[in-house]
Amino acid sequence: xxxxxxxxxxxxxxxxxxxxxxxxxxxxxxxxxxxxxxxxxxxxxxxxxxxxxxxxxxxxxxxxxxxxxxxxxxxxxxxxxxxxxxxxxxxxxxxxxxxxxxxxxxxxxxxxxxxxxxxxxxxxxxxxxxxxxxxxxxxxxxxxxxxxxxxxxxxxxxxxxxxxxxxxxxxxxxxxxxxxxxxxxxxxxxxxxxxxxxxxxxxxxxxxxxxxxxxxxxxxxxxxxxxxxxxxxxxxxxxxxxxxxxxxxxxxxxxxxxxxxxxxxxxxxxxxxxxxxxxxxxxxxxxxxxxxxxxxxxxxxxxxxxxxxxxxxxxxxxxxxxxxxxxxxxxxxxxxxxxxxxxxxxxxxxxxxxxxxxxxxxxxxxxxxxxxxxxxxxxxxxxxxxxxxxxxxxxxxxxxxxxxxxxxxxxxxxxxxxxxxxxxxxxxxxxxxxxxx
Amino acid sequence: xxxxxxxxxxxxxxxxxxxxxxxxxxxxxxxxxxxxxxxxxxxxxxxxxxxxxxxxxxxxxxxxxxxxxxxxxxxxxxxxxxxxxxxxxxxxxxxxxxxxxxxxxxxxxxxxxxxxxxxxxxxxxxxxxxxxxxxxxxxxxxxxxxxxxxxxxxxxxxxxxxxxxxxxxxxxxxxxxxxxxxxxxxxxxxxxxxxxxxxxxxxxxxxxxxxxxxxxxxxxxxxxxxxxxxxxxxxxxxxxxxxxxxxxxxxxxx
Numbered sequence: 001x002x003x004x005x006x007x008x009x010x011x012x013x014x015x016x017x018x019x020x021x022x023x024x025x026x027x028x029x030x031x032x033x034x035x036x037x038x039x040x041x042x043x044x045x046x047x048x049x050x051x052x053x054x055x056x057x058x059x060x061x062x063x064x065x066x067x068x069x070x071x072x073x074x075x076x077x078x079x080x081x082x083x084x085x086x087x088x089x090x091x092x093x094x095x096x097x098x099x100x101x102x103x104x105x106x107x108x109x110x111x112x113x114x115x116x117x118x119x120x121x122x123x124x125x126x127x128x129x130x131x132x133x134x135x136x137x138x139x140x141x142x143x144x145x146x147x148x149x150x151x152x153x154x155x156x157x158x159x160x161x162x163x164x165x166x167x168x169x170x171x172x173x174x175x176x177x178x179x180x181x182x183x184x185x186x187x188x189x190x191x192x193x194x195x196x197x198x199x200x201x202x203x204x205x206x207x208x209x210x211x212x213x214x215x216x217x218x219x220x221x222x223x224x225x226x227x228x229x230x231x232x233x234x235x236x237x238x239x240x241x242x243x244x245x246x247x248x249x250x251x252x253x254x255x256x257x258x259x260x261x262x263x264x265x266x267x268x269x270x271x272x273x274x275x276x277x278x279x280x281x282x283x284x285x286x287x288x289x290x291x292x293x294x295x296x297x298x299x300x301x302x303x304x305x306x307x308x309x310x311x312x313x314x315x316x317x318x319x320x321x322x323x324x325x326x327x328x329x330x331x332x333x334x335x336x337x338x339x340x341x342x343x344x345x346x347x348x349x350x351x352x353x354x355x356x357x358x359x360x361x362x363x364x365x366x367x368x369x370x371x372x373x374x375x376x377x378x379x380x381x382x383x384x385x386x387x388x389x390x391x392x393x394x395x396x397x398x399x400x401x402x403x404x405x406x407x408x409x410x411x412x413x414x415x416x417x418x419x420x421x422x423x424x425x426x427x428x429x430x431x432x433x434x435x436x437x
Numbered sequence: 438x439x440x441x442x443x444x445x446x447x448x449x450x451x452x453x454x455x456x457x458x459x460x461x462x463x464x465x466x467x468x469x470x471x472x473x474x475x476x477x478x479x480x481x482x483x484x485x486x487x488x489x490x491x492x493x494x495x496x497x498x499x500x501x502x503x504x505x506x507x508x509x510x511x512x513x514x515x516x517x518x519x520x521x522x523x524x525x526x527x528x529x530x531x532x533x534x535x536x537x538x539x540x541x542x543x544x545x546x547x548x549x550x551x552x553x554x555x556x557x558x559x560x561x562x563x564x565x566x567x568x569x570x571x572x573x574x575x576x577x578x579x580x581x582x583x584x585x586x587x588x589x590x591x592x593x594x595x596x597x598x599x600x601x602x603x604x605x606x607x608x609x610x611x612x613x614x615x616x617x618x619x620x621x622x623x624x625x626x627x628x629x630x631x632x633x634x635x636x637x638x639x640x641x642x643x644x645x646x647x648x649x650x651x652x653x654x655x656x657x658x659x660x661x662x663x664x665x666x667x668x669x670x671x672x673x674x675x676x677x678x679x680x681x682x683x684x685x686x687x688x689x690x691x
Contacts, residue, residue, distance in 0.1 A: 063638070066512065069473075070629050104631035117631045127631075 057354045060126070067119065068126045074103055075134040083135045086260035087405055090252065096138060097216070105131070106145045107170030110154065114166035121295075122357045125302040129353075132306025133313065136409040137260035139303045141174065144212055147299040148292055149175035152221055152237070156280035156288060161239065165219055173218030173242075178208040178266055179289055186422055188223075189232035189286055193268060195224035202226065202278075204238060204246075204271040210416075214249045214264040218242050222268070223285045235285035239277040246271035257408035294367050295360065297374035297417050301353040304377035304413045308346045308384040311406035312339070315388040318401075322393075329391070338391065342384045349377035368430040375423035378413030385410045440494045440613075442485045443548050444519065445540070445558035445570065446478040446501050448510040452563055462662050464533055474510045477559025479517075481619040483626040484589060485557055486518035493591045496520045498551055502540055504529040508642060515637035516629035522642040523547060527654065534656040537565075539647065541573035546650040548578060554614040555596075560585055561618075571618035581611040584618040 060068065082093045100106050108124040110116025117123075124146045132139035153165055153175075169175055184191040193206025204224050211220075220240040227234030240247060250265035280288055316339060319329035329335050356369035385407040389396035396403045414420045450456065451471040459466050474482075488494040499514035501507040502525040511522035525543055527535055548556050556578075561568035575582035583589075583598035587606070590597045600607045601620050611617075629637075647654045675681050685691045 062509065062512075063634075066509065066516075066629075066634055067631055070516075070631065070634060074628055102630065103628055104633075108631060112632065112635070115632075117635050119631065119635055123631075 057351050057358070063119075064123055064126060067123050068130055070103070071105065071127045071130040072133075074099065075131055075138075079131070079134050079138055083260075083402070083405070084399070086135070086137065090254070090259040091262070092137065092141065092260045097141075100138070100142060101171055104170075105142050106174070107150060107166070108146050110150050110166055110170050114162065115170035116150075116166070121298075121361050122354075125299060125353065125357045128299050128302040129306035129309075132303040133310035135260065136303060136307045136406075137258045139306060140258055140261050140300075141213055143296070143299040143303055144177060145169065145174055147296045148177045149219075149221065151295060152177075152279060152288065152292055156237070160276075161279065165239070168218055174213040174216060175219045175221060176211050176214050176217040176266070177292075178211050178220055178222045180210045181207060182209050182265075186419055188289065189235065191223065191225060191235065193222070193224040194228060195226040195236060195238060197226065197275075198272070200275055201272045202236075202238065202275060204240070204268040204273065206268050207250075208266045208268075210253075210263055211266045212261055212263050214266050215252070215262050220247070220266065221279060223289060224268075226282055230283065232286045233283050235289070236282050237279040237285040237288055238273050239279050240268075240271060240273055244271050244273065255412075257405070257411055293417055294370055297423070298353060298356050298360065298366075298370045300413065300417050301349070301356070301370070301373035301377040304374075304381040304410065305346060305350045305353050307406055307410055307413070308342075308349065308377070308381040311381075311385045311388045311403055311410075312342055312346065314402045314406070315339075315391050315396075318395075319391055335391065338387060342387055345380045346384060349373070349380040352376055368427055371418075371423040371426040371430075374418065375420050375427070378410070379420065381410035381413050440488075440555060441496045441498065441551055441553040442488065442494045442555040442557060443498050443500060443544065443551060443553040444478070444481050444485045444514065445544055445556070446482060446499055446510050446514050447475040447559070447562045447564075448472050448501060448503050448507045449475045449562055449564045452476060458663055458665055462664060463660055464663055467529075472506065472510075474513050475559050475562045475564075477561060477563070477619055477621070479559075479626040480621070480623050481557040481559050482514045482517050482519060483624045484586075484617075484619055485555075486627075487624065488555075488589075488591070489518065489520075494555065498523060498547075498553065500525065500544065500547060502527050502535060502543060502647075503532050511642055512634075512637055513629055515640045515642075516634040517627060518633070519640075521640055524642050524644045525650070526644060526646050531654060534660075535654060536657060537567045537569035537573055538657065539652060539654045540570050541577055542652045543647060543650055544570070544574045545577040546652060548574075548614075550650070556580075556614075556616045558616075558618055560620050568618075571616050575616035578614070578616070580614050580616050582616045582618075583609060583611045585620040586617050587620050587622045589617060589623070 078099050079096050082096060086093055086096070104117045105127055107114070107116035108119050108127060109121060112118040128139050128143045131142055150166070150169055153162055153169070157165070179188055181191050181193065193204065193208065195202040195204045204222060206224060208222070219242065222238045222240050223235055224238055225234040226236040246269040248267045248269070250267060253263045255263060319335060322329050330339070352369065352373040356366050356373045359366035359369055385403065388403045389407055392401060392403055395401050398404065449472060450465070450467065451473045454471055457466045482499060485494065485497045489497050497519040499511050499519040499522045501510045501522070504527065508524050511524055515522055544556060556574055558571050560571065571584055572582055583596060583600065585601045586598045587601045588599040595610050595612045596615060596617070598609055598611060598617065600609060601622065675684055682691070
């Protein structure tokens with residue numbers, strides 16, 4: 001009891017602490033409450049006093065539960081049976097692709113007047129997490145649409161641009177975000193794609209690499225430098241419609257994982273776009289890219305948490321039923337300890353993701369936490385999937401069981417949308433500010 | 438078309454959950470267990486919504502009896518396309534003892550109150566499997582009934598219903614107003630899309646108690662014991678048909 005009192009004392013405004021603590025203290029002592037009860041009562045009283053209403057991170061509202069359930073049901077019934085086929089064919093089945101649009105997964109935060117759900121950022125992350133439990137490729141397609149493409153249009157688009165593109169992005173096609181190039185990955189701002197002004201148009205030339213969903217996207221958000229002499233301050237975001245002359249999609253990459261998500265290079269050969277197609281302002285593209293990726297990495301965090309959970313969920317039932325030496329595999333303490341540790345890591349990663357999503361929604365600074373969430377969850381995913389294959393034994397090494405796909409899919413997590421090292425840089429920079437200011 | 442349809446939807450333990458008998462052997466464990474709408478009621482809701490889309494029905498009212506959580510079931514119905522909901526509040530402890538007769542009386546009263554001309558429910562709930570509510574509701578209202586429906590078509594002032602019976606399929610005509618119970622192959626329920634879930638938040642759910650409808654929920658029977666079925670034992674192989682017949686006689690099967 002005394003320890004709790006000391007902690008609360010330090011964290012409260014003096015006047016409140018003095019009177020309340022003393023009266024509470026005496027009440028509790030006289031009531032002879034046990035240590036845990038005392039802590040609850042004291043905590044509750046001061047929560048109310050501070051005007052906060054904290055709730056456990058993993059407890060969702062009724063709405064959030066309902067959305068999550070719906071996605072889980074769709075994923076289980078409509079996506080799960082096709083996962084292996086989509087991975088083998090390196091293509092997303094049309095029914096899954098359509099299903100995501102028809103069920104509203106592709107425009108979660110978009111306002112209802114544009115055909116979206118009008119829901120929240122947190123719900124978008126829940127959807128991404130639930131989809132990843134079944135197929136990480138489907139999840140990433142949903143993540144890019146919601147956290148990158150839709151967000152860019154919603155935050156930066158003019159009314160005309162929003163009217164034109166948001167309804168289509170909600171119901172018809174994916175959008176592709178074109179930032180990286182063959183020679184510009186982590187060093188994104190060294191990009192060579194240029195946009196030269198020509199009257200009331202810009203002419204884009206260059207090649208982008210690692211562009212997800214390119215073959216079926218209806219619109220491309222292209223980062224090109226409109227003023228190379230200004231360095232990165234010339235980078236501008238252009239809206240380029242699919243089918244614009246000069247825009248061509250390269251061959252699909254033959255990837256280790258996320259195979260159902262098409263990744264291609266995209267080439268711009270004298271692609272003319274009117275200046276109305278600038279999203280936001282000239283020369284501000286670098287800022288938009290950074291801001292969007294700060295949010296996008298929470299989505300990736302959600303994807304990695306879902307992936308890791310899905311992998312563990314595929315493994316534990318197996319080791320609960322397989323027997324060796326007359327016992328279930330799970331009856332061996334070493335197996336129990338391994339599983340317990342993996343579950344703990346997933347829980348910790350999930351909390352980082354959920355908290356950074358809640359911080360962002362509530363308008364609090366969240367960049368450091370978002371970077372931590374993406375960093376940690378992608379690394380947890382690699383550890384969990386790797387260990388799960390071992391737990392499954394020989395069968396884990398075959399395609400007949402789902403774990404090897406989770407193992408392959410997770411690897412990109414520590415690489416895309418900012419490598420782990422970039423995340424560490426971001427966290428360190430923000431930490432430095434915490435200690436200096 | 439001014440037809441109003443009342444659809445009953447029950448909140449039951451999810452079909453995928455492994456049921457466990459409570460230690461007191463008077464029921465099954467429900468605390469913290471995943472619940473969802475009775476699958477046959479989902480089919481009932483889907484049929485009602487389809488009738489509305491075909492302009493055969495004007496309004497779909499979803500009804501559920503149960504504790505506060507029953508509202509989640511009603512919300513799912515609203516997200517699937519029902520227009521409004523009625524939550525008949527029955528506390529969790531009472532819900533365990535609520536019988537088809539009580540529910541039938543409630544549905545009958547509501548059908549009269551709402552001037553509904555069609556009541557659709559699932560053929561049975563997957564928890565008690567009583568398969569009695571539709572039949573009793575029709576009896577109380579003195580309406581015709583079409584149970585185990587696998588196809589419903591409206592023709593003039595009656596419904597032509599194909600029923601799944603042991604011998605195959607039976608086609609009957611029922612005059613409206615009528616009670617229908619939905620069987621498995623009636624339709625495939627739609628998914629509640631995320632936008633529809635959000636829209637459903639604006640739809641009204643009216644709350645009331647059984648007493649408000651003049652229904653007494655005193656149980657008529659008492660559960661004495663709930664036990665697991667006997668554990669499945671391994672079979673045995675016999676050498677010839679004579680031994681087979683002997684064995685079967687021994688265990689009283691023939």
